[in-house]
Amino acid sequence: MRASQVQQESLTSEKAKWMYQKMVEIRQFEDQVHETFSTGVIPGFVHLYAGEEAVAVGVCAHLDDKDFITSTHRGHGHCIAKGCDLKGMMAEIYGKSTGLCKGKGGSMHIADVSKGMLGANGIVGGGFPLATGAGLTAKLKKNGAVAVCFFGDGANNHGTFHEGINQAAIWNLPVIFVAENNGYGEATPFEYASSCKSIADRATSYSIPGETVDGKDTIAVYEAAQRAVERARNGEGPSLIECKTYRNYGHFEGDAQTYKTSEERDEHLTALDAIIRFREHLVANELSTEEELHGIDEQVQEAVRDAVEFAEKSPLPEADQLTTDVYVNYKSGEEE
């Protein structure tokens, strides 16, 4: 691990409050989806990000719209951290025509390419080659952009992990691979499925930096990400960051989470909770005040309420939308 004095200085009050807001947005949005899903209003299935906010926000704090991220099944948090509109997201999860993807993608594929969000992904391990490709574009276009690949501990055993990171490394691409190790790939413990002590250890194989941080410590994630992003922007190639974290809910909504112990859950939802800890840090370091943060809480509450109302009132897609957006154009038999 490197010293972090420089980064400490760079976290301004403004940035800190933005990060706090995004983390609260994620938490409240997911708690809301959790609640609504149980009423049966939301079609299909959802994978909630609550509990892992520090990772998405700590990393995306260093990115802007020209930077790309790839995501996972558990993508709502990445979307929010990357600036996706809450109303458009909620409407998408409801399958409404006003959703970010016109109701065609749903929870597992929410995307907003204009924000650099290359989509939540229904395929475990799907993000590695995609992030590499986005990194290739950035390198060839020399636009200073970076690509971040968020992936779960489940994906770290997938073949694309190797192909993607190796390729990013040989081409020296500006890609940051961010492991969200929440301890379980679906219901299977990380220790069972992975023949390594930490995912970061695997970076050694590709001769790239790899480090493990407390993924529920927002500042730790923020600092690690800053090092990796700077390295990438400087043309020094990819890095791997493993963030040890925890998901507050199950793999998907409706998961009884029998594989978890009640002790670990209690601990993670209280003492270890990222938002509680970040809030304390901000107040203690005078980056914000209780009043200000309380104001943000209320502001977010209203935004999430608006998102739900927007989603509820939005129309479903018309049947004529079924076969649009498959191709840019798909014509046949024209005269030459």
Add this chain to the structure above:
Amino acid sequence: MTREISFADAVNEAISETMRKDDDVILLGEDVAGGADVDHLQNDEAWGGVMGVTKGLIQEFGKNRVLDTPIAEAGYVGAAVSAAATGMRPIAELMFNDFIGSCLDEVMNQGAKLRYMFGGHAKIPLVIRTMHGAGFRAAAQHSQSLYGLFTAIPGVKVIVPSNPRDAKGLLISAIEDDDMVVFFEDKTLYNVKADVPEGYYTIPIGQADIKRKGDDLTIVAIGKQVQIALMAAEKLEQKGIQAEVVDPRSLSPLDEDTILKSVQKTNHLIIVDEANPRCNAATDISALVADKGFDFLDAPIKMVTGPHSPVPFSPSLEDVYLPSPEKILAVVAEMIDDESIVAI
């Protein structure tokens, strides 16, 4: 101006001419440069692909635009999908279409679906060039014709050219196209020479070409089999049977009108496709005509395809595997109940 060049050179020209025109066009794949970063290698000694199709491109465009990849298809095909989604116009070479097994997810679940899943807020201007076809003594894992597989996937366009001229014009169209296109090159056609226009030209995707006109019988043939169908048609002419040979050129989108109009005229249809017989282009076209052209038919639709077996290695077996003019004649004989046709 046209001049006679090979199918391989036509493909090479299509790539180099589009790369000259558009800086976003890049080529990546296994050994598309060939021997990248080998110090002692003079540039003109680089492979330029296992078949030499992309030879010379590394010299002109440099290694930022002609990228040798690891032998890791998921890695680079997936990267090509995303590079396309983020602003490039990549050409990824999947050396043999048989290798799709290693990167089907990247094509089928990512490239083909991103645009739709994103509600139209993405485009994937990607061409996957890939080699196919039996007759090269390359055995079961390097000889398949898997265009049927891709035709079945919404979000993918599929082109199978049958001659050098079409190959160049269609490949340029494919590179210009804003959707993902899988472009099939028959390895046994690479050395076939024909007149090809100089310079930059396009042939529209989704437009069939009537390679030979006739009133009595329609033969729809895919890729190299167009050449086989033309040979059969010449023999049939000796019997006074005028076969019309239709080359769809693109299987997705498919020019249904041209096929249906031809069958409406001739009332007879044979489809020649060297791929395996189940769920392939031939069955697809057959279903099309049975559905939309039932009343045009004066005889059952016949298909001349490879058998339901892998492509064999031994020449004596592989030759039997492939369609041939004789096999087409035998089907015509059965179709019109005239055994004398077999003997032409």
Add this chain to the structure above:
Amino acid sequence: MAEKVVMPKFGMSMQEGTIAEWLKKENDVVEKGEPLVTISSEKITNELEAPSSGVLKIEAVEDETIQVGHTLAYIGEEGENLQAGLSSYSSPSKQEKSVQKQEDSAVMTKTTPAAIEKKRVKISPAAKKLAKTNDIDFTELKGTGPKGRITKQDVQDYLGWDAFTEKRAEKRDAEKETINQAIPVKGMRKVIADRMQHSLQESAQLTLMKKADITELLEIQKQAKQDLQAGRSSFTLTLTAFIARATVKALLKHKAVNSAYLDGVIHTYNDIHLGMATSLDEGLVVPVVFHAEKQGVFELAESIHLLSQKARAQKLSNDQLKGSTFTITNLGASGIEFFTPILNSPEAGILGVGAYQQSLVLADDEVEERSVLPLSLTFDHRTLDGAPASSFLKDIVFYLEHPYQMLL
């Protein structure tokens, strides 16, 4: 092995045939292709050739009427026990049974013509479509394609199309051009053309015209219609039914009109089978109300209604289209008054019905508005003369003008 000789089917509607004459005797040695027996059916007499060579064993005698497909004779080797020999190789009773079955289903198709469609005929889709668009009953065609499939070429040959016509037509279809068509005279049109010409050439036709005052009849019809509406009827009591009834009544009185001139002989019929000329898009058909003399005006109305329904649905069987003894044709719907109908040969008479008009008539020194129906009777002068024909027409008019008489 013995071969069975069965009653052949000469033409579509033939169900049975009569042995007119055996040209060979029992135990004669016959050669394949030799004339064996003369068969007469309704219309024609045909010779049946021996299907194989051998010794003849006759099973059906002269003047005997045999159903199509049933056994007439066996041809076997000399001294062979023909029945035994036959049964040893293919149980003739079983064969006969299956033939009987086939025949039954053929009879059935007469009553439910839709079943004809279900009969499996090997025909290509293109040929089938061409046949349908040209009104050809493709079950009659012989296929020259593989395994006897009827091909498009077979239908074209039947139509007499040459390759040039065909290609032009195809091109026209493909380009969806509208051009004037020269329609080849085929199918129903040709039958009509031939019949009409034949009728005029072969008989001495003369037409008489007379008006009938049907004012009262129309009142009765109107009243009856209202009564019927509340009752059973799915049909209406039409004017046509009354005219048919009047005609039947007149025919019963003038038997000579219910006749036909055939081969120099005048056949006069006791039964009255009334042909009702019906115009369809495809042409003219004349379905027959059999035994009209046994039907009252209600029965006639129902019979005519059913026939015209079937005619429009193209579900008339051949048997329903022949055997009439007198025909009624009606151009009233077209607004025509008098005309000169052409005889439905070989019948002696045909009644042409025009459109009734409101006319001012001087009756009992007063001008009254009456409904007047123009009638035109064409008769074959070879069969009857003007006086009896006039008398017949006058009687029809009488019945129409005295409707209660029709009920008697």
